[in-house]
Amino acid sequence: MQRWRGLEDIPQDWGRSVVTIGSYDGVHRGHQLIIGRAVERARELGIPAVVVTFDPHPSEVVRPGSHPPLLAPHHRRAELMAELGVDAVLILPFTTEFSKLSPAEFVAKVLVDKLHARVVVEGPNFRFGHKAAGNVDFLAEQGETYDFAVEVVDLYVSGSAGGGQPFSSTLTRRLVAEGDVRGAAEILGRPHRVEGVVVRGAQRGRELGFPTANVETLPHTAIPADGVYAGWLYVDDEAMPAAISVGTNPQFDGTERTVEAYAIDRVGLDLYGLHVAVEFVAFVRGMAKFESLDELVAAIADDVKQARELVEASRA
Numbered sequence: 001m002q003r004w005r006g007l008e009d010i011p012q013d014w015g016r017s018v019v020t021i022g023s024y025d026g027v028h029r030g031h032q033l034i035i036g037r038a039v040e041r042a043r044e045l046g047i048p049a050v051v052v053t054f055d056p057h058p059s060e061v062v063r064p065g066s067h068p069p070l071l072a073p074h075h076r077r078a079e080l081m082a083e084l085g086v087d088a089v090l091i092l093p094f095t096t097e098f099s100k101l102s103p104a105e106f107v108a109k110v111l112v113d114k115l116h117a118r119v120v121v122e123g124p125n126f127r128f129g130h131k132a133a134g135n136v137d138f139l140a141e142q143g144e145t146y147d148f149a150v151e152v153v154d155l156y157v158s159g160s161a162g163g164g165q166p167f168s169s170t171l172t173r174r175l176v177a178e179g180d181v182r183g184a185a186e187i188l189g190r191p192h193r194v195e196g197v198v199v200r201g202a203q204r205g206r207e208l209g210f211p212t213a214n215v216e217t218l219p220h221t222a223i224p225a226d227g228v229y230a231g232w233l234y235v236d237d238e239a240m241p242a243a244i245s246v247g248t249n250p251q252f253d254g255t256e257r258t259v260e261a262y263a264i265d266r267v268g269l270d271l272y273g274l275h276v277a278v279e280f281v282a283f284v285r286g287m288a289k290f291e292s293l294d295e296l297v298a299a300i301a302d303d304v305k306q307a308r309e310l311v312e313a314s315r316a
């Protein structure tokens with residue numbers, strides 16, 4: 001899959017393509033339907049499928065300080081898109097100047113001049129251009145002028161977690177923030193993941209009998225509510241069942257929020273400095289401050305037992 005950072009990176013001789021545009025944060029099941037349809041059309045036509053996405057998130061430029069917590073960083077989104085069969089991802093730096101392009105200018109500059117769009121696939125609520133003034137009807141009109149077709153993919157309505165609402169990144173962020181990682185996974189089609197480098201902590205975990213890899217998450221990461229979770233610690237391609245703690249370690253009157261994962265029953269790992277990922281499968285309990293250290297250790301031992309079972313059950 002080709003990765004382009006800005007319009008200048010698109011090869012001069014790029015031919016016609018099937019295009020879909022969006023923030024696509026999380027590449028959730030609704031996104032998968034739209035992107036999947038774009039790939040399918042591209043295969044039918046024998047031309048490449050291109051996803052156009054933005055960095056930073058458009059809302060940060062429109063309302064500074066409003067960057068939403070991200071469900072997936074760009075490189076992860078690109079990975080997920082590659083798995084869906086996308087041929088190229090164009091990440092457009094979303095500058096103030098860029099945000100001022102009218103819908104018609106956006107169409108001419110990006111879709112027509114650069115990507116030679118033949119088909120544009122979008123969800124029904126797609127908005128684009130200055131003040132989000134462009135919608136799929138306007139896009140279809142432009143398609144008549146510039147000779148591209150517009151296909152609108154109806155989004156599935158999600159199950160219990162969505163309460164009948166369409167799949168959405170906003171809803172997924174809310175579920176993550178509430179600690180409902182199962183609900184989030186239902187929309188994402190896989191567990192929510194955070195990633196980063198393993199940094200040094202208070203070196204206390206080993207003394208408690210449960211060393212934890214402290215993951216320094218990337219800025220704007222959507223971090224689940226404070227609590228204990230069952231999930232996975234990924235090191236390279238190895239997935240290790242894990243008991244995960246998110247919070248400030250109230251037992252030790254900590255102030256800094258950390259994401260820490262104990263890889264169950266693994267001894268002698270040395271993870272410092274490695275880039276790892278943590279996936280959240282199920283909520284176990286909230287963060288607590290116990291009467292004694294012994295009680296904390298007993299609680300962690302019980303969490304680990306539950307986490308082992310929950311991860312095992314999620315595999316079945």
Ligand SMILES: Cc1cc2nc3c(=O)[nH]c(=O)nc-3n(C[C@H](O)[C@H](O)[C@H](O)COP(=O)(O)O)c2cc1C
Nearest residue numbers: 201202203204205243245249250251262287288303
């Ligand atoms: C499964 C699990 C549950 C935990 N539960 C709590 C808790 O309820 N309260 C708390 O203050 N810390 C909790 N912790 C975090 C530990 O306090 C923390 O991992 C320990 O202090 C080690 O920190 P360090 O990695 O900085 O050395 C938990 C950790 C794990 C792995």
Ligand SMILES: Nc1ncnc2c1ncn2[C@@H]1O[C@H](COP(=O)(O)OP(=O)(O)O)[C@@H](O)[C@H]1O
Nearest residue numbers: 200201202203205206211212263266269270271
């Ligand atoms: N089973 C394990 N799960 C997680 N980390 C482990 C494990 N075994 C060894 N480690 C190593 O121990 C470190 C965590 O030990 P800990 O005492 O909690 O120190 P710190 O406070 O620096 O996180 C991890 O960063 C990792 O390198």
